[in-house]
Amino acid sequence: MDTLILTLQLFTSLPIKKAVEVSDERLIRGVALWPAAGIVIGLFQALVFCLADGIFPLQIAAVLALMAELWMTRGFHLDGLCDTADAVFSSRSRERMLEIMKDSHIGTFGVVAAVMDLALKYLLVTASEVPVYMLLAAPVAGKMVQGICMYRVNYPREKGLGKSYIGRVPAGITVISVAFGALWAGGCLISADFTFPEAVVIPVLCGGLAWLFRKHMVKVIGGMTGDTLGAASEITEIFFMLLMVALEGVG
Structure with missing residues (x-):
């Protein structure tokens, strides 16, 4: 339970005041529960969307749902996208790229990345025939793949929070995290009338x-x-x- 609480404290804005000891072991174990944070985020933005859609036009409901996600996540992953874009598109040395990621300021590429991210999400939510299921599943898909990204990979800095778990997550926890997220995402797809093969292929x-x-x-x-x-x-x-939108169009 403490591991779950730590996961929710790390990735959401839920007002959980319980003090939990942060240790490398708990951070590593917590990776198995990262999709649970995605579920909480998805439920919250889907709820906001449903409430707003009963009052406002679809476009406004979509914007409010995306705002709800930003509030719930504190823009945590979006900030990572911006920093990564600034670093990678700078075409500098490896060492300089890592320094750019640590810089608290956002550059041109980061701004473009944030705008494109939010614009694409808005367009996809408004284009989807099943926006609620999309909002429920997409954040979980984002958490599901993080185990894949950090399993047996090098952490290129000498220190940092990521050093506690990146490259140190065992295969068992990676499999649990990926399977947990894939089952939720696949279940949402099936509930939205996607076929079983589609519900398997999309997470894969x-x-x-x-x-x-x-x-x-x-x-x-x-x-x-x-x-x-x-x-x-x-x-x-x-x-x-x-x-999701592409396969809706095929169907």
Whole structure:
């Protein structure tokens, strides 16, 4: 229970005041529960969307749902995406890229990444025939792939919070995290009238994209950091949503 509480304290704005000891062991164990934070985020933004959709036009409901996600997550992963974009597109040395990620200021590429992220999510929510299920599933898909991104990978800095768990998560916890997230995401897809093969293929493709992103980050900066994990989460969320809309169109 303490591990779950720590996970929710790390990834959500839930007012959980209970003091929990933060240790490397607990952080590593907690990876198995990271999709649970995605479920909480998805439930919250889906609830906001449903309430708003009964009062306002679809477009406003979509904006309010995205605002709800930003409030619940404190923009945690979006910040990682911005920092990663600033670093990677700077075309600097590996060491300089890592310094850029640590900089609290946001650059041009980071701003563009944030705008594109939110714009794509808005367009996909408004384009979907089943926006509630999309909102329920996408944040979980983003958390599901993080185990893939950090399993047996190098942490390229000498110190940092990510050093406590990146590259140190055992196979069993990685499998639990991925399976947990895939089951929830797949269940949402089936509930939204996607076929069973589609409910399997979409999470698998998301995992494949995360693996390719991880390989690219290893090549560019020598491993994965907390910022690149956040970027992987945001990219996977959007990819998941894109696949949903694409398959709706095929159907």
